[in-house]
Amino acid sequence: MHFEELKINRSDILTTNCDCEKTSQVDFTKVIDEVLANTGREPEKVILILQEVQKRLNWLPSDALKYICKVTDITPGQISGVSTFYSQFRHLPVGEHTIKICAGTACHVKGSPLISDAFKRVLKIDDTKNASADNLFSIEEVACLGCCTLAPVVQIDGKTYGHVKTTQVDEIIYDFLHQGKMSTMIQEQDGNKEVDAEIRVGIGSCCVAGGSKEILSEIFEVKERYNLNIRLKQVGCVGVCNQTPLMEIVTKDGIHSRYTKVSKPQVEEILLKHVKPRKLNKKIRYKINDLVDTFLSEDKLTGQANLPVELREKYLNNFLNHQVHIATKNNGELSPESYDEYCLSGGFEALNKCLKEPDHDSIIKIILESGLRGRGGAGFPTGKKWDIFSNSKGETKYVVCNGDEGDPGAFMDRMLLETFPYRVIEGMLIAGYATGASEGIFYIRAEYPLAVTRVRIALKACRVNGILGKNIFGSTFSFDINIFEGAGAFVCGEETALISSLEGKRGTPHLRPPYPAVKGYKGKPTLVNNVETLTLVPWIITNGADPFSSIGTDKSKGTKVFALAGKISKGGLIEVPMGTTIRQIVENIGDGVADGNTFKAVQIGGPSGGCIPESQADIAIDYEELTRMGAMMGSGGMVVLDNTDCMVDMAKYFLTFTHKQSCGKCTFCRIGTKQMLNIITALSEGRATLEDISELERLCKFVKDGSLCGLGKTAPNPVLTGLKYFREEYEEHTRGFCRANKCQSLIKYNINDDCTGCTKCSQECPVKAIPFRPYEKHEIDQTLCTKCDNCRIVCPEKAIEIININA
């Protein structure tokens, strides 16, 4: 927010008479007092305090900030600096409901900017307003909701809508306002009861967004209606996120049957195919209904339940067979919140094994020998990090699990935390035991509420069962874990920035050394490990170093979890051995590029990574190899691009992101990325020259060399790989040509001769740029057209094409 705006806003806040202001005037002191009673008043708790206050007031009035300063030791400077640094905090009142439009990579390539425009247009919200006229909705663009396979995604309050089209805005808003009260959570039954079948339904974020809650309630209803003897089980992510909701039936005889993209009407049919009703009259009723259906409906014949198993599961098997599950072991089988199930599946055995091992260094040695490297992106050997940390002297030492997965297009950490919270906890405990730490902190980003809930439940269960706290498993080892919720700053994924944030400061990184392993949180030694790294630890301890190091390449061992999304037929969350080629992933697991387009490139590593062209897709995935290509392992986002994606647009997208997320501390990142963005914006608008491209290249080099932390040092990568592999595309833009027809300023919409005059486009056009002429060929008034894409979507004849502006 600009300075002057802030200034104006402040006076606005004092003079506006809206309701929220009144309520805050009346009782915010009471609210704050209540919050402080729970959170504590220490200055380092400032982020938590602000989060809690905002939860109740919906925004942060400046009087509330003032009051917090008055009753705590937090200074006005600290509260102002912190609350304006993190994007989660709002200094203006907002509408009752917040529409979050995902601006992640996958959503971007699938058209999220147009979706955002459509919502703004329908709700009549522009840059000067923060809420719709009725004060019901506010729009917020968020970095990534982590539902990349459902792109483009929109979330209103807690409800997620996937595969959104620009023409669906009204529909979505109607649906949101008229939705029935969320069906009450269905209780899981006693796990030991003898049942005819176990029904597993995925409840990861993607599945929930795909409608698994509705499926759950439908199963429950069918169960009641026919009195079926089944157990309903809610399981974590299977990784097949593009086919949600997912339902698996395990019958008494141990046969698994999987169904993808289940819809509500299909539930009854599928269930009754596998489980027979117990009472005679119900059986008869079912039979009759079934017969009638067969005659009356075509659906019935093609319905999923009647497809042969091979056909139904072909894709699923393809998807799953090329994978090796270590971090994601038992996916789709475990109920994420259940402590007992985790233990039954061999959970906490590794911890037990460690606790019996008095020589802590031998544990570190196993990790060192396994060749495990940090999965956060840079790939520092984990064993080495543990070793340095273990040798740091200090009474209190901390282990931090870095779950601040900010990369747009990546959602591995979210899925791991949501699905295997116990495994991450076990990994953290082992790290703590091996290195002599006594406290753990989960740093989880604010956009992952479900992950926070699951981890919280898991921590509670661990405490009850003596896995956390004093003398774990009767040993001398004591360890406790807390959760810290991030407040929306990508830069906090950098470990020194993360620590600043934990300390209640602005999340700015600092120069290393001193490394956190020596001097970190509160000046004490701190070990920061990525979620995936910790998830791999229990398996390595149980199975030994060799089985792990036998997987993978020379320098990169084990497996890597990737979030496969973008223009791929079958996206999802996959775990593959290091050394798998990009082509194998795209073609075998992902089943190639969707919609009959051609495979152009893969974007790996998000804003710090780069685009690897199809011609280089046979390289094996490996830390060194990817760096050599100019990309980066990053946290593991893998967005597939096809011929309709423009490389300049991609670079612009990532630069916009890094520029927005830069903390603003060092000159090169703060101003350098802005200058780069300016050049690339000019390029995407056809205003740049070849000399500008050279200038851009020089600037990239300086920003790479001169920035303080990883964010700035890697920010030029998307541009550099673009220039390396797609230079001609950059040069074309200087001549006003975008071969992918993506750059808004270089394209126009045109109606060709296939037009039948059905008038659909004219009706759908929000700016009346297409005159209503039934049975005639329609035309677009280019002076009015806003390129919203609505006409192209609704045209039944595909007569609307995007062409070069000069054509």
Added chain:
Amino acid sequence: MLKIKIDNISYKAGDGQTIMDVAKGAGIHIPSLCYSDGLPHYSSCMVCMVKDKRSGNFIPSCSALVLDGMDIDSSSEDVLAIRKKSIELLLSEHRAECEAQCKVVCPQGYNIPLMNRLLSANDLDGAIKLSLSQTRSSGLKCFDCKGYCENACRRKKIDLPISIRNMQIFIYGQINQDFAAVDSDLPYEKPSKRFSSRIGPVEPGELKEWLKESKNDSIRFREILNMESAALESESCMHCDCRSADECKLRLIADELEVKDPKGKLVNSPIQKKININTGLIFENAKCIKCGLCVRLCEELKEEPALCFINRGFVSIISEPLTEEFDNVLKNRSKEVVDICPTGALSLRTPSSDF
């Protein structure tokens, strides 16, 4: 004891010393903006970059700790290029002018803005001293001058230019022998051409306009007869120059590294000037390089309410806290905070006459 090589010469360093510390001890000059002795380092400006020859990485010497066996390059082309680029980047969002036009076009380079400031603060002695230092060797040249200064005066665009020459003449008339005796050893040199930041390029037409003879005779004879009228006249000055034009580190380093003023300026926030009516503290956001020295000093001094960072990234700024008015910040220690500011972003309204 740690060993370190800087530009191929070996030095010894203590534990916890930074490269900058060693360089200072060895008399090696490394420019820097965001660093100050006694304050926690922040590595923001990146002007103090040096190159670690072993890794090939560039590191900010103000905060990089000496590691044993380090081999540092502080003078190669690469290092100078990256330092230069950092200054260029900082200047690209530095939307301010170093010099006032009246001073730039004055054939003698008289410090007209300072004279105006001294007069408007009723500091006649200061103004006399200034005049004396400028005129001792060759006398006041305003009598026969064509008055380019008045032509270039921005006040002209609003109503009338300031009667600069008459004020000069009035002050010159006040000089008496006493002053000459006191300050006889004060040298005066016509300022050499230095780096000068400007908002937008100088248009050829504009330049022509400045160099014209001042024709408006009515102004030429707007009489300045006493201190009262001089003070009144000087009040009309718009202070186009920077109050720290001579001390500004950004300018000094730009001079040193021979950086040119970037053509296009970036806009991170609207240009604003805030004045604290209680202390006379002035904050001009467009001159700020966000080095955070003032914020760190305030924390050190435990001054509350103080200045703080607001926002993140490119649009981050230094400001008073959201909960406070600018008039209430830095009640006691304005002077120290102004002194530590490397640019003219923070200044005090009262001019210092110790030129």
